[in-house]
Amino acid sequence: MSVIYSRLAVASAALAMIAATSTGALAQKKYSPGATDTEIKIGNTVPYSGPASAYGVIGKSVGAYFNKVNAEGGINGRKINFISYDDGYSPPKTVEQTRKLVESDEVLLSFSSLGTPTNSAVHQYLNAKKVPQLFLATGATKWNDPKNFPWTMGWFPNYQSEARIYAKYILKEKPNGKIGILYQNDDYGKDYLKGIKDGLGAKAASMIVAEEPYETSVPTIDSQIVALKSKGADVFISITTPKFAAQSIKKAGELQWKPLFILNNVSSSVGSVIKPAGFDNAQDVISSAYAKDPTDTQWKDDKGMKDFDAFLAKYFPDANRADTNVIYGYAVAQVMAQVLKACGDDLTRENVMKQAASIKDLQIDTLLPGIKVNTSATNFAPLDQLQLMKFKGDSWQLFGDVLSGNVGG
Known part of the structure; x- marks a missing residue:
């Protein structure tokens, strides 16, 4: 009887040890550089x-x-x-x-x-x-x-998806438009440019009448805006970071140039782009959004x-x-x-x-x-949807459905 009891005790102890070890393994903290308990x-x-x-x-x-x-x-x-x-x-x-x-x-x-x-x-x-x-x-x-x-x-x-959405909008609203494009001369600008051309498809060659690149080191892009207007463009796509986006809106206004104006999403901030450019100059500019605009009263x-x-x-x-x-x-x-x-x-x-x-x-x-x-x-693209918006008064107004340009990596 005592032998049997001893064996049971040993077995129970062994099981308890395994359980404790397993629990310890499950609870073990694992760190790479940059992480600690605190x-x-x-x-x-x-x-x-x-x-x-x-x-x-x-x-x-x-x-x-x-x-x-x-x-x-x-x-x-x-x-x-x-x-x-x-x-x-x-x-x-x-x-x-x-x-x-x-x-x-x-x-x-x-x-x-x-x-x-x-x-x-x-x-x-x-x-x-x-x-x-x-x-x-x-x-x-x-x-x-x-x-x-x-x-x-x-x-x-991604930029190509966004650009394709703009291209679809242009084809619908101005199918015979003459497109002038201002773009930053780096991977960022060229990514958008590819999306626009892909979105326009076979019509890209005939619709795009001028492309004007700029370097981030230049103080102003006024000469590029003048050149695009002189080419007869009635659709203007501004692929720009905030400083140059504000300049492009302001210069178009000074020239009294009223094309269908499309501005990329990353430079659509009312505070850092539209207000410095002047609300009057930004009327009817088209862009897109995925986040709520804090200035929108809705x-x-x-x-x-x-x-x-x-x-x-x-x-x-x-x-x-x-x-x-x-x-x-x-x-x-x-x-x-x-x-x-x-x-x-x-x-x-x-x-x-x-x-x-x-x-x-x-x-x-x-x-x-x-x-x-x-x-x-x-899928390493957390967000893939946008909604178009138009600038009216002193804020953006959303319109249409939530859209996707469907471009993978």
Whole structure:
């Protein structure tokens, strides 16, 4: 009897040990550089200076949101250490600052860094280092390429998809139009240009009467606007960053040139583009949106906008509410926080990418109704829908259905 009891006791003890070991294994915390029991380091580069400095507010907005997260207890008990450096929209500077973030600051991931040429400069480096390059503040089509660049994920509806939507609109509204295009002479501008031509299809050759590139180093694009008008264009597509977008609207107004004016989404901010250009000059300009415009009165009683206003009042009181880059930073930081929360105690870079690629119908309350965030192992484009809008009075007015240009990586 005692022998049997002893054997049972040994067996019970062994089972208890296995259970304890298994529980310990399941509860074990896993970290890559940049993550600890108390902290998550996130790196970022944006142009706080230089020709695209209007976008610097994105870094400030993201930082303010993470301050909110930290004040509310952090993510799974860990505080966010958001390290944001100025790259002046200069690719060599981006390389320098990104290497510093990875090799000196040892961040867990790079998040919401701005610019197509700048992110392109560190694209291969971050993938070689297996450092997540997440939710980039650029809509270049190439960020949706999980097969070749499994550590990089975009955010915006991609530029080619957006451009195709504009092309469809032109074909419907002005099928015999003469199109003049102003574009930034880099990957960003050329991505849009390709989308426009693809969207116009066989009619591109006959409809596009002039293309005028510009460099970000120039002080003004006035001469390009004059050239496009002189070519007889009655459709004008401005593929520009904020400084040059405002110049293009203002110069067209000074010339009393009234084409069908299309402005790319990334420069549609009322605060940083339209107001400096002059409301009178911007009447009837066409653009697109995926997020709610804080200046649009239709959202005055919207819960998402009320939460956004409460955030501004407490964590970013000096923000220009009319600048859509502020609400962009707020929204994208919300998604990043959701991804990190989903990681639990497995804060390895591999799991960060796994969770970023597993977003299903996520609704962010500052996005337009019907627009949801979705990703998968084969889809690294979190947003792929837009709604057209026209500038009237002192604000944008949405019209038509939510659209997709259906362009993959």
